[in-house]
Amino acid sequence: MTVDMSQFYEVFFEEAAEHLASMEGLLLKLDIDAPDADELNAIFRAAHSIKGGSGTFGFTDMTGVTHILENLLDKIRKGELALRQEMIDVFLEAGDVLKAQLDAHRSGGESVDEARIASVCAVLAKMTSEETAPATSSTPRQNAAPSADKTRFHLAFKRVAKSKLENLLRELAENGDLKVQEESGNEHLSLMFDTTMSETDLLELIQYVVSLKQVVLATGEIDPAEFARDAFGFFEGNPGAPEAPLVAEEDDGFGLFVSPAELKSQQEADDGFGLFEDAPGTEQIKQVEATADAAPIKPAAPTPKSTAAAPANTEGASIRVSVEKVDQLINLVGELVITQAMLAQTTANVDPTLYEVLLNSVAQLERNTRDLQESVMSIRMMPISFVFSRFPRVVRDVANKLGKQVELRTIGEGTELDKGLIEKIADPLTHLVRNSLDHGIESPEKRIAAGKDPKGTLTLRASHQGGNIVIEVSDDGGGLSRERILAKAKEKGIPVSDSMTDQEVWLLIFAPGFSTAEVVTDVSGRGVGMDVVKRNIEGMGGRVELDSKTGTGTTVTIRLPLTLAILDGMSVAVGNEVFIIPLNYIIESLQPAEHDVKTVASEGRVVNVRGEYLPLMAVHSLFNIKPKTTDPSKGILVIIESDGNKAALLVDELVGQHQVVIKSLETNFRKVRGISAATIMGDGKVALILDMVALVRMARK
């Protein structure tokens, strides 16, 4: 039976990715001066598992890296080497390399930077070989104790597939000087290898790629005759058998500890495993061998029935489903919601006394539909820890680079939001975090001078507020400087006045191309600034707010809708058309007095709302519709706000408040100016959703 290993790849990829993530998390938490033994063990195990898996499933490049990584980790956990900051850095880098290798295997590409792998391996190997000479001398082999000098090994391979050999040679080259002596075709190769590795380590490395049967390793010249005869002889030191080579078949990591009498029957044993002599359990083997076929084994015979009752794998509690399937489900539920709305609208006109049962059923349907919708939406919900988890690393790297001390605190990691939003929020959040680290939190000296703890705190907080999710990025740094922002704004030609409120001043940093950093660093301040963050978040239907207090810190608050698929909207009528205005942009609706509406010469109209003049936009003229009225004092003005700017929209009347299912206009038709999407109303008609950001911008022009 041949087993197709590729069926296990996906599990391995997932598992390795999890191991890498947990390794990174643990590394970042590690206290360098007093590392926790359990954590070190856990890190070691993660590397070890990746090594075991990658070796088994044939991803030998990853095996090579994890092998060297594991060696160093092993020394640290055994206390043979002291943990240092540089080591953590290298471990993290090695983790990144492994991640890249993993991704390359996953996507089937071959895009891992060889030089990067080599340099990480070289640093790891160098750290491992530091001052460890006495530590490994306990190994009974004569060459095992690595001196500070390199040991020369002679290696000969036979019948090794070319691809494997190339892989192996690359691994070896990373660990020492390699000199090919003879290449006699037929996949035979002998070479000289100078390395600081111990023989044990070398063998371990080699056996991950090729079977030890295919290689001869010696510290002296290899006798060609020996190679021709058989390819083992380095596992002689059998701990259980001082006399006589009891374990003649032992090689390739498979061995049996058997009594001499058993030797014969064991001699045909295959390579790759071993039994301990007279160890419990071996009698059974004798039995097996005597009876050849499956005979009843033990008095305590297994009861096959109970196998079925054996506890199921704990991982069976969840299933993996493709996102498309979930999206399709959400789409269908959306259609169902629309159908339900149609039904509700139709039945609204029937006689309740005659159709009581029907009306009850429709009400029941509405409840069920809403529950179903909520449950289906919750499938796409993911905890925000998926995004937050990347920040310990970001904060650490950036803080190190800037020479700042920063502690990251995350609150509300379990807060859930739509998967689509999770993916989109990652970049803006990273930008905000980098900004806080770069411009917000001061250097330790400045902080001490200001009487603060030299270690700054960066807090990421997520929570639900109504139908929104609120994410805060706050730091306890120097805060924004009003003077500097105003000066910068003047320099950039942005109209400002000294009488602006703080809130208005802070909003200036969201203006395109605005950067207050005195020196542009490579961490942030590359011109693509807060304006991009703001645009991205508004693209998700969210809003950004900023609050800052000089000397005590800055907080950026992001408000996002829980999901991208449903929107709370106000439906308004203009002529025979119905439009939807997203509810979170609406401030108020009013009917102005005639004298409050003024016409500015050839610039359109403005409306005076309690002393504030707002630009007035008539929806009917925007979309060329024949309205019921063009007179603002007879229609309704909806005051909307976006980017801190307000505008008044003139509509005929307000129809009602709905939850609408968003249907993309771009995928079904094309992008239309002033329209963000469409939806289907209860009566089956299509209503367009107005794009508030675009409308306000148009109004201010």
Next chain:
Amino acid sequence: MAKTILAVDDSASIRQMVAFTLKGAGYEVVEAVDGEDGLNKAKSKPFNLVLTDQNMPKMDGITLIKSLRAIPQYKSTPILVLTTEAGDTMKSQGKAAGATGWLVKPFDPQKLMDVVKKVIG
């Protein structure tokens, strides 16, 4: 009557591979995610063979073997250590703990099957 095997490994991919291979060869396989889980499952029902990893959270392979050997029912059940370390230290530890034998990772499914067949038929 199919023989039952307990496969103990913290790596899901290895576990799956081992289970798939052995089930394909007609054995019943119960998986355990670490030494502790393995011990509990071993206590709940008898097995013909135990395959265990060495490096695992909660309880490592050597401890598991020692604990199993302390149970009368498992006094002579074959136990194989699946290990990435083929060093003498591991071997003497394994032997001392009472393991029947060892199998070095990485191994291919065929080798696993051959070894298991050899041990329990």
